[in-house]
Amino acid sequence: MSVSDGRQGQEEFQKWYQARYNQVKPKPPILKNVFWAFVVGGLICTLGQVIQTYFISLGLSQKEAAGPTSAVLIFLAALFTGLGVYDELGRKAGAGSIVPITGFANSIVAPAMEYKREGYVFGVGAKMFVIAGPVIVYGLVTAVLIGLAYWSFR
Amino acid sequence: MNKKSGNQTIAYADPPVLAAAATIAGPMEGEGLLNGQFDRVLEDNLAGQDTWEKSESYMLEWAVRTAVSRTGGTLDDIDCILAGDLLNQLMSAHFAARSLGRPFLGLYGACSTMAESMLLGAALIDGGFASRVAAAVSSHHDAAERQYRYPTELGVQRPPLAQWTVTGSGAVVLAREGQGPRLTVATIGKVVDAGLKDPNAMGPAMTPAAADTLWHHLQDTGRQPNYYDIILTGDLGQVGKTLLIQLMQEKGIDIAANYEDCGLMIYREDQDPHAGASGCASSALVMCGHAFPLLVTGRLKRVLLIGTGSLHSPTSYQQKESIPAIAHAVAIEA
Numbered sequence: 001m002s003v004s005d006g007r008q009g010q011e012e013f014q015k016w017y018q019a020r021y022n023q024v025k026p027k028p029p030i031l032k033n034v035f036w037a038f039v040v041g042g043l044i045c046t047l048g049q050v051i052q053t054y055f056i057s058l059g060l061s062q063k064e065a066a067g068p069t070s071a072v073l074i075f076l077a078a079l080f081t082g083l084g085v086y087d088e089l090g091r092k093a094g095a096g097s098i099v100p101i102t103g104f105a106n107s108i109v110a111p112a113m114e115y116k117r118e119g120y121v122f123g124v125g126a127k128m129f130v131i132a133g134p135v136i137v138y139g140l141v142t143a144v145l146i147g148l149a150y151w152s153f154r
Numbered sequence: 155m156n157k158k159s160g161n162q163t164i165a166y167a168d169p170p171v172l173a174a175a176a177t178i179a180g181p182m183e184g185e186g187l188l189n190g191q192f193d194r195v196l197e198d199n200l201a202g203q204d205t206w207e208k209s210e211s212y213m214l215e216w217a218v219r220t221a222v223s224r225t226g227g228t229l230d231d232i233d234c235i236l237a238g239d240l241l242n243q244l245m246s247a248h249f250a251a252r253s254l255g256r257p258f259l260g261l262y263g264a265c266s267t268m269a270e271s272m273l274l275g276a277a278l279i280d281g282g283f284a285s286r287v288a289a290a291v292s293s294h295h296d297a298a299e300r301q302y303r304y305p306t307e308l309g310v311q312r313p314p315l316a317q318w319t320v321t322g323s324g325a326v327v328l329a330r331e332g333q334g335p336r337l338t339v340a341t342i343g344k345v346v347d348a349g350l351k352d353p354n355a356m357g358p359a360m361t362p363a364a365a366d367t368l369w370h371h372l373q374d375t376g377r378q379p380n381y382y383d384i385i386l387t388g389d390l391g392q393v394g395k396t397l398l399i400q401l402m403q404e405k406g407i408d409i410a411a412n413y414e415d416c417g418l419m420i421y422r423e424d425q426d427p428h429a430g431a432s433g434c435a436s437s438a439l440v441m442c443g444h445a446f447p448l449l450v451t452g453r454l455k456r457v458l459l460i461g462t463g464s465l466h467s468p469t470s471y472q473q474k475e476s477i478p479a480i481a482h483a484v485a486i487e488a
Binding site for chain 1: 310349401
């Protein structure tokens with residue numbers, strides 16, 4: 001016999017209330033969100049293409065141009081995060097500004113800025129990857145698994 | 155003499171007076187629906203401090219000092235300060251209390267703390283343990299975001315249910331004697347869990363607690379909702395407000411005519427707050443900045459403030475717990 005968790009007889013109420021809540025819960029404006037994600041995401045990719053074309057015109061191969069192109073996009077995202085603009089963009093564009101590499105840059109720069117007040121070690125250093133960390137961890141794990149699969153089927 | 159009335163309600167024998175109140179708000183709140191009703195509006199969310207937390211603490215201290223100076227007295231006349239905020243270990247309240255240098259009791263009732271501090275302050279006075287008490291709360295949008303959600307500059311999209319934490323602070327001085335509206339009755343709420351787990355749905359999660367407290371308040375006092383000029387909930391937001399009207403209807407009580415939510419009284423629609431305002435300062439700014447002056451001038455006679463608090467933490471929702479909530483009611487009568 002355990003100590004009462006204080007919910008006895010409440011389950012019915014909770015079920016009833018949640019059904020009621022689901023009726024009045026506002027739905028996200030999916031069409032509008034998808035539209036802005038498409039436009040902003042598309043513009044960021046177009047910008048990336050413009051930068052890449054510029055580097056290729058300087059004589060780099062397509063493969064060589066990928067590195068500097070990413071670097072410029074990351075720099076721009078970090079700059080606009082610092083200027084306090086990127087979060088306003090993200091509010092409207094949603095996935096459109098989160099998914100491209102600029103969103104990844106924002107997810108590292110934003111906590112680095114936020115936690116600077118706790119110092120460079122326990123603030124910036126420790127908290128910088130608080131959002132991006134899981135992406136890196138599971139990205140690496142997935143890469144290893146796919147690498148193993150590729151190696152075993154080769 | 156027994157001052158308990160019914161199950162959960164206190165009827166103060168000698169109701170304390172709300173002697174003075176003060177408010178300070180952030181720039182976004184200053185431009186909102188209560189434009190011109192705050193004592194001071196900050197130019198930016200930092201208020202000249204280094205951190206959001208210090209800025210919040212500064213606001214709380216300013217609100218207490220200003221409310222106290224309006225009583226014509228000094229801080230030395232205050233027997234006890236009751237205050238709270240949303241940050242871990244009540245950082246804002248504790249750091250403000252350090253400067254204020256008066257006996258202090260810190261309270262955590264999440265966004266219900268304004269009602270909780272008034273309820274307890276009045277009890278201290280009516281019990282004869284104090285003659286003047288300051289009750290105050292604060293909240294800060296950016297400080298709350300970084301603690302409960304994401305870094306402020308992260309480009310995330312807020313769901314339509316999300317509410318915007320109010321930057322601001324409100325303080326009220328309760329006194330044994332004097333002129334002004336009086337805190338007559340208070341109902342202490344229970345922790346109620348509606349089983350919701352979405353931390354963006356704080357308003358709907360708190361609604362059953364508000365309904366429970368309001369129901370018991372009416373039962374314990376024998377009053378009808380129309381006894382009050384207005385019934386205010388702290389920060390249920392648009393969805394919570396709709397649900398509270400429905401929940402009370404289920405119990406045969408119609409509150410639609412004289413009920414409003416403080417969370418819908420702070421921001422204009424075009425300020426894009428989504429479902430409304432939230433935070434300790436939501437009810438504090440409406441109570442101290444809007445309702446209190448109307449009570450003093452007699453344009454409002456009877457106000458019921460139901461402070462609503464969502465008692466989850468980042469740890470509790472990451473551990474997949476549902477959101478417990480609480481609501482306390484205080485009746486203020488001119």
